[in-house]
Amino acid sequence: MKRFLIFVEDPGATNMILELPDLFKSLNADYQIIANSYAADVLGKKNILFKRINIHNDLIKFLKKNIFDFYVVGTSENKNSLGLDLVKIAKTKKI
DSSP states (O other): OOEEEEEEOSHHHHHHHTTHHHHHHHTTOEEEEEEOHHHHHHHHHTTOOOEEOOSHHHHHHHHHHOOOSEEEEEOOSOTTOHHHHHHHHHHHHTO
């Protein structure tokens, strides 16, 4: 089974993933959502399960414990976004 990691932080990306948990469940696909900032607040209010990760070191620890085949990253113009860190990590892992 393929595993998906979804990262969101900004309003646009958050709104686009709100239906993904139901889709992944219907496809019997394994996924994990990580979020921070605005996205974490919205996902919490909508009772969508996610893990809040705010700093790079926590992201690295999380990725050492969890293996994913695909990364889905939604971020904004935040030059310090963990999403950009995920993109760099994905490139090194050839994901």
